[in-house]
């Protein structure tokens with residue numbers, strides 16, 4: 001039978017986050033990296049997540065890749081599509097949330113969809129259409145300084161309104177509080193008025209359950225992992241194969257607040273090498289260091305993560321490619337456990353490793369599941385969203401049994 005839910009995620013850590021949420025809901029979940037080809041086999045599963053690296057590429061390319069995934073899923077009988085973007089709504093005025101959502105809803109003939117980035121378990125909530133990170137508005141959080149998608153406006157109706165020609169409106173918390181019937185009625189009324197996007201307030205998991213029930217009929221649903229996890233439940237046993245032991249490496253390219261703290265702590269426990277964008281021979285130097293360090297100590301961290309005042313503007317791509325080259329060399333040197341911080345960084349690393357799919361395993365921390373790659377040899381990957389995870393996650397991940 002076809003999976004009942006297909007999910008297209010706009011970055012690789014977003015893909016792992018939503019896969020973890022679906023797995024937690026008891027769904028047997030398969031994760032695929034990149035646009036699957038005609039010959040890609042969809043294993044027997046309840047949900048399939050296709051993780052793309054489309055968050056920060058030109059909008060037309062993001063649209064084309066997302067539509068290709070939608071077609072692939074439809075051809076395999078998957079009827080309901082979830083578009084997963086970041087719980088901090090990472091995007092710019094050029095997109096890519098608006099253009100991709102426009103294309104997916106158009107292709108599905110969906111008059112309206114919900115927009116629900118709330119992830120209460122990570123303290124991302126939406127009230128009166130304003131996105132909060134903990135007790136701060138999005139625009140006052142560290143996301144204001146994101147290297148690729150600085151978020152300076154917390155009003156999601158306004159933010160999305162700049163990315164789409166379609167109408168955007170709010171379903172406010174006072175409606176959500178009245179339950180699924182009230183939200184469904186509000187969605188129907190908005191669709192009748194020609195609104196394409198209903199931004200839904202949500203403060204906690206109860207609100208997500210209400211929105212999930214009210215939007216169950218929609219062919220395309222959009223949001224972060226929280227709403228996806230509320231859509232369906234099942235009761236499948238989730239086996240977790242043992243993680244491979246042996247050399248391990250941490251690669252950190254995220255500059256988000258949680259990652260900076262994790263990297264600072266990991267530097268005290270792991271042999272560490274910092275990539276500095278302006279240096280000549282940046283990659284060769286890192287590879288030489290890696291080779292010696294892995295041979296001697298069996299574990300290492302290479303990072304470019306830096307606070308705003310120490311970053312190199314315009315160096316994002318260069319640093320992603322450098323970390324990807326380090327990852328590929330580490331795998332050749334026998335590393336079997338690869339921990340990556342940052343979605344764009346994870347995309348570059350996974351692509352360099354040639355990984356196309358993975359079994360979703362137990363979570364090392366909330367929203368951060370272990371992945372066992374399909375392919376030979378199997379690698380254990382931990383792809384950590386920039387702002388997820390406890391401070392010692394990068395260190396303990398290399399030691400986990």
Ligand SMILES: Nc1ncnc2c1ncn2[C@@H]1O[C@H](COP(=O)(O)OP(=O)(O)OP(=O)(O)O)[C@@H](O)[C@H]1O
Pocket residue numbers: 011013014146147148253254255256259277304305306310311312313314315316317319320341342343344345346384385386387
């Ligand atoms: N020192 C630096 N100077 C400038 N850019 C950097 C630096 N270090 C990393 N970057 C870039 O910043 C970007 C960080 O994005 P990435 O998606 O990896 O992390 P994130 O946004 O924190 O994670 P997530 O998307 O999972 O929340 C990458 O493109 C990375 O190459």
Ligand SMILES: O=C(O)[C@@H](O)C(=O)CO
Pocket residue numbers: 011013014015017018085086087088119224225343385386
């Ligand atoms: O939703 C989130 O916060 C994460 O899954 C994410 O998308 C990080 O890139």
